[in-house]
Amino acid sequence: MVIQRGKEMDFRPVTHTNEQGCTNEQKEKRKSGFQGKCEEGQNNCTIDSCVTNFSNIYESDLLPAQNGEECTDHFLHEVVDILLSYIKKTYDRKSKVLDFHHPHQLLEGLEGFSVELSEQPEPLEQILVDCRDTLKYGAKTGHPRYFNQLSSGLDIVGLAGEWLTAAANTNMFTYEIAPVFIVMEEILLQKMCEIIGWRKIEADGIFSPGGSISNLYSILVARYKHYPEIKTKGMKALPNIVLFVSEHSHYSVKKAAAVLGIGVDNVITVKCDERGRMIPNDLARNILKVKRQGKVPLYVCATSGTTVYGAFDPLVSIADICEKYNLWMHVDAAWGGGLLLSRKHSHKLSGIERANSVTWNPHKLMGVPLQCSAFLVREKGLLQACNQLCAGYLFQPDKQYDTSYDTGDKTIQCGRHVDVFKLWLMWRAKGTRGFEMHINKFLELAEYLYKELKIRKNYKLVFDAEPELTNVCFWYIPPSLQQIPKGPERQKRLHQVAPKIKARMVEEGTMMVSYQPHGDKVNFFRMVFSNLATKKSDVDFLLDEIERLGKDL
Amino acid sequence: MVIQRGKEMDFRPVTHTNEQGCTNEQKEKRKSGFQGKCEEGQNNCTIDSCVTNFSNIYESDLLPAQNGEECTDHFLHEVVDILLSYIKKTYDRKSKVLDFHHPHQLLEGLEGFSVELSEQPEPLEQILVDCRDTLKYGAKTGHPRYFNQLSSGLDIVGLAGEWLTAAANTNMFTYEIAPVFIVMEEILLQKMCEIIGWRKIEADGIFSPGGSISNLYSILVARYKHYPEIKTKGMKALPNIVLFVSEHSHYSVKKAAAVLGIGVDNVITVKCDERGRMIPNDLARNILKVKRQGKVPLYVCATSGTTVYGAFDPLVSIADICEKYNLWMHVDAAWGGGLLLSRKHSHKLSGIERANSVTWNPHKLMGVPLQCSAFLVREKGLLQACNQLCAGYLFQPDKQYDTSYDTGDKTIQCGRHVDVFKLWLMWRAKGTRGFEMHINKFLELAEYLYKELKIRKNYKLVFDAEPELTNVCFWYIPPSLQQIPKGPERQKRLHQVAPKIKARMVEEGTMMVSYQPHGDKVNFFRMVFSNLATKKSDVDFLLDEIERLGKDL
Incomplete structure (x- = not known):
């Protein structure tokens, strides 16, 4: 010593x-x-x-x-x-989900922290005390009553996987320094491509730092496929390309359009039905409109599992349209991709096999610790061609092994965190059937919540349809509002209900659930299930608790 | 149970x-x-x-x-x-750095793995066996004789930080689900900005998934600063913008130019001196040339610590030029940034306080586990303005706390891994002076290697100058080559020496060091020090071992 x-x-x-x-x-x-x-x-x-x-x-x-x-x-x-x-x-329901303090309180210091x-x-x-305090004032994202985000739960094998990854402390850019992880990534990407329905030998992909970056990859690759000169000459050498997303899609496509120099104005928002699904006819109409304007429709992002409603776009119809007009079809299945592992629910993604690329985040429905997002692409070699710059100091072609396993030049990164091991280990520990069982259970919880909401008189569903994913959207209508006739005044007051209940819930730390407005809908709660620890009794608790916290509003 | x-x-x-x-x-x-x-x-x-x-x-x-x-x-x-x-x-020198197997061997299965x-x-x-096997066939990046990458070593407090981060399993996009980590990020960003020499209240930044993404941010923000219409209208609305890097800079600037729709052709490579430092006169000459072509010089990436030579570009002269021509000055200090913590060596980055933005990767010289990269920007609010899309479902403005602490809309990501805690914990455990001590030690090791190389007759330095960072570049000249007169034949054979020695070294697992060609220089070894476990005796071992493995070539 x-x-x-x-x-x-x-x-x-x-x-x-x-x-x-x-x-x-x-x-x-x-x-x-x-x-x-x-x-x-x-x-x-x-x-x-x-x-x-x-x-x-x-x-x-x-x-x-x-x-x-x-x-x-x-x-x-x-x-x-x-x-x-x-x-x-x-995992203890008696403990708080969150011991909330404001930023200035944490910055000023709390009870010696x-x-x-x-x-x-x-x-x-002191370092050990710091660790305890850090956990004390954080949010318990694995708590059975933490429903705030699409990613929740704390998988023990996944955690063990992260711990090992941290001890190995390596980088995915070359095979020589991460041989096992590189091979595992290859196995996982092939497995996921196979599950999508692609011939695995032809498919390709990469694990990226989150769904937004995966969606960015999809546009990057689509653009390169149609216009390889983009890489050297930039957007100025291209015609006016246009991307299509639905009004319920994730904002990352617009963000990527800004980053990639395409511009948010060149992202067209396609209308959805009341359930949040893209309307194919509106897509076709917009494509024709854009063509008439002399612009070039390039890419459609369909969503399998929208963030708020949990909706699945009709992939087969969208694929038909993409084929007809020669558009790249990307499916953002960041949230809903896990359903592919369920024999009962995978039909909701029918047509995904016709996509050119797919985003699928195992850190959401599959419960893998953050971060774990896969970008998958049907055409092998495209990702490499699009991104490679052949930096000699890193990717030496004269190494003694098959350097096609050096994945670093497929990415827009250089160093890349090992995100694959925890997923691999969880897959070994659960088997495909284990994931299926968990995912089916999440859908049963959503079904149960949906039925409860229909029974309880102070709740109103945002749209009345059986949940396709684990999202359930609803308003709590306090007794005082029930008296007010429908109209702007009632809407204005209803808009304030969810934020107030949320503030109280965070203050008390009894649970966490997110709310938001959407389109013409005022603030409503969005429940999602992705935590194995959650039970039906927690759903009952949620509804009782919202009533308790909101009945005087 | x-x-x-x-x-x-x-x-x-x-x-x-x-x-x-x-x-x-x-x-x-x-x-x-x-x-x-x-x-x-x-x-x-x-x-x-x-x-x-x-x-x-x-x-x-x-x-x-x-x-x-x-x-x-x-x-x-x-x-x-x-x-x-x-x-x-x-940490045991008797253990192999790597038990190498080829991809096909790992894919086929090894001794039951x-x-x-x-x-x-x-x-x-079986899951425990899998963990053991995964580690067994991996590279020990913390081994005292692992010199393969700029990131090496295994810091125990950093490791503990990663383990806690994994157990907390949260996301940096909003304050409510990561209050402590968000506050820590704020503290660290301010600290780093202050160390750079910026007034901390004005500075801003974000932790990103690696130096390449941080460099991408710098171009993104520079472009937005000069042309805010880029966000909505894309590159087509802009004049022909041009970026400048040195011939020794990291390839990520070119990669980002391809991604951002600028195009690699619009990245001009500025000449370096024999030591790998950007020549300011050549930068000025190129700026004028580009202007004469009717293009718009926008951005210069200077490097503080180049990847191969460990060179520091002359920041003061570059800052003068950037000011004169109104160019955004970015400093890629991903590798060399740590030197700012050393009172002895920080002068090598003099002028960095005049930069508009800086990339600084604590996962390199500061020994923080992968990934930990900071993008820092002098103008507060620019990152937010550049990237925000105000997704209502995530960034509700009517939350009960100061939502300026919701960092998600500053980034090009949505979810973002917690990379800051391990750095924070290490800083608490080492203090600024602890980092300084370690970094000074790495430079002493480089100095020692440099002096040894000058003494040993079978070695030749790629450039004969005292190391400014921990990089030392050299050839091993086997006895058989010493006979051959200088010329193409000798060069051709010398080019094959490093790969052959590297292959043998990997096969035996005694150490790992990288090699590469650079410009007109044939394959040479690049040594770097960033592992606290490494001692002078390991440097002796390295040189002896290269001789042993290469003397018959």
């Missing part, structure tokens, strides 16, 4: 019980059945309550410090105990 | 000793000093060698399964033991 600043490393009892972190001597004593007193005045102290005192130990005592093994061992076990305690709280950085190191004891 | 398929959960002794994973009964026995036999026929088994047998336990037994706490505890502790054993091996995915779940025992 390296001695820090002349102090001895100090092992003494603390108040909480801990299985790890004893000295070798203590371990030996434990093995031989010794039950000792650790320090005078601590008569009731058992061996198991002896943990390392980190107040005199610093980061510089950890590996690679000489003889740093033991200290590293103790420290990491202590961290893991903090995390395990957090994980158990996460300071986020300030200093010149000198803090001892490891 | 949920019983899987009618089987009892089974605790029985296995051959290796393990501190964790015993049943409650065993824990009680341990506490009371009991030293028992776990199963008949295992007479020498102590309590400590009792670990859970995971062969009948499945992922479905883990949390959130009812009574899944214990199983989860055992499983995660087992994973952590695997990781701890890996970490110790990583199969990467295939199946319909049915594997028991947790």
